[in-house]
Amino acid sequence: MQSDLDMASASLSNSLYDLDLLLRSGVLHQSNAIVLSHPGPCSSKEDLVFFIRDLFTRLQIGGIEFKNKALESLLHLLGRDENSASLVSKEGNIGYLIHLLDFSHNSSIREHATTAVSVLASENDESRKCVFEEGGLGPLLRILETGSMPMKEKALAAVEAxxxxPENSWAVSAYGGVSVLIEACRSGSVVTQSHAVGAIRNVAHVEEIKNSLAEEGAVPVLIQLLVSGTSSTQEKAANCIALLASSGEYFRALIVQQRGVHRLMVLIQEVSNPDTLEHVLRAISSLSGFDSSTRILSSSTAFIIQLGEFIKHGNVLLQQISASLLASLSISDGNKRAIGDCMGSLVKLMESPKPVGLQESAAEALSSLLTVRSNRKELVRDEKSVMRLVQMLDPKNEVVQCKIFPVMVVAAVVGGGTSQGCRKRLMAAGVHHHLQRLSEMKVAGANKALQRLSGNRLLNSIFSRRTWRE
Structure with a gap:
């Protein structure tokens, strides 16, 4: 008797709770509250708001079939447009929707709820913020350990979003999610790997999480994805490795130990995506400070030639990083001759004031290539490049305000035993006159370049006298 009374009391309590929920939701005040049709494309905001509140009421009071139908209707609504997600996050009970992700619920309900939360997290900033503030990150990470593969894919898409x-990234560590994400990269599907490495890339910006990534073995997993991942996965993995490589000696040593330089060099020959190439080059640039890495990079003819191709045909960021690498590596004369045809592009880059540092990188790379005699002869035969150098040397040219860089290039051309023919070409182009002016202005290196261009003191004296008379 007591047991029956307890069961009846519990049933009545549940019914009272459901009735209270119905009354507070306001859906009973509408004539069509029992059977509610999907709002059409031209429905008013008021109709949409009422429909959303009705859906979430049904989610909370119905059985399994009732909840599944409500979730299906919710997914149908979310698939309409971005505004629907904003309205759902504002008017719906997102906290209860996240509660349905718990493994104690029916599997079909969990799958539908996971899909809905994933859409909300991925759709826009407003709905994504709502999912996070309602505590969605923790349950989504738990799905990666207990859910089916389709659920894991949707959960990881939400976690990546x-x-x-940046204000949300720190919470991954609080939920113990670093190891979960790394494991998803190791053993997940193609889709889960892409989203998982994307999430790792996002949290790699957080200083406190970087050490956890190293301790949990993220570096070898990321390097492996450079080879085995899809193009999207490779791009995200390369981005993450570039971030870690720029973080300090500890991470650079880990990447080098895992043969990361070799993997990056292989990838640079295989991909064409500019974003991936930029991340790869940034990572290589950070790793080039190691002696072992420098030897590998400097001795690879294929890599050096690829840098020359980026300078000629890449976007401005690829050009800048490639020029910087060429300037820093110890390249053989043979490899310098092999990429001599990129010198004209380097001269042209010296005219670009942005991005910051581009002119310097181009000038230093060009000066390095001009240590080879044949390259010096080739450059002075290029009339367009010589004319550009003359214009850059002109004190009146305000586009190139720092005259040190064109002076550096001229000094490289006339230095190292340049033939008299090279000097004559530069003289005929008007280099001497501008150098003399720059020397008077105390521009660093101008006087030395002027002396080299003149060839000897007597010739220098003659040109000085001629300039004075003019």
Whole structure:
């Protein structure tokens, strides 16, 4: 008797709770509250708001079939447009929707709820913020350990979207999610790997999480994805490695130990995506400070030639990083001759004031290539490049305000035993006159370049006298 009374009391309590929820939701005040049709494309905002509140009421009071139908209707609504997600996050009970992700619920309900939360997290900033603030990150990470593969894919898409906001990234560590994400990279599907490495890339910006990534073995996993991942996965993995490589000696040593330089060099020959190439080059640039890495990079003819191709045909960021690498590596004369045809592009880059540092990188790379005699002869035969150098040397040219860089290039051309023919070509182009002016202005290196261009003191004296008379 007591047991029956307890069961009846519990049933009545549940019914009272459901009735209270119905009353507070306001859906009973509408004539069509029992059977509610999907709002059409031209429905008013008021109709949409009522429909959303009705859906979430049904989610909370119905059985399994009732909840599944409500979730299906919710997914149908979310698939309409971005505004629907904003309205759902504002008017719906997102906290309860996240509660349905728990493994104690029916599997079909969990799958539908996971899909809905994933859409909300991925759709826009407003709905994504709502999912995070309602505590969605923790349950989504738990799905990666207990859910089916389709659920894991949707959960990881949501985690990647949530962690794209720097203010949310720190929470991954609080939920113990670093090891979960790394494991998803190791053993997940193609889709889960892409989203997992994207989430790792996002959290790699957080200083406190970087050490956890190293301790949990993220570096070898990321390097492996450079080879075995899809193009999207490779791009995200390369981005993450570039971030870690720029973080300090500890991470650079880990990447080098895992043969990361070799993997990056292989990838640079295989991909064409500019974003991936930029990340790869940035990572290589950070790793080039190691002696072992420098030897590998400097001795690879294929890599050096690829840098020359980027300088000629890449976007401005690829050009800048490639020029910087050429300037820093110890390249053989043979490899310098092999990429001599990129010198004209380097001269042209010296005219670009942006991005910052581009002129310096181009000038230093060009000066390095001009240590080879044949390259010096080739450059002075290029009339367009010589004319550009003359214009850059002109004190009146305000586009290139720092005259040190064109002076550096001229000094490289006339230095190292340049033939008299090279000097004559530069003289005929008007280099001497501008150098003399720059020397008077105390521009660093101008006087020395002027002396080299003149060839000897007597010739220098003659040109000085001629300039004075003019």
């Amino acid at each position: 949530i962690t794209a906001d």
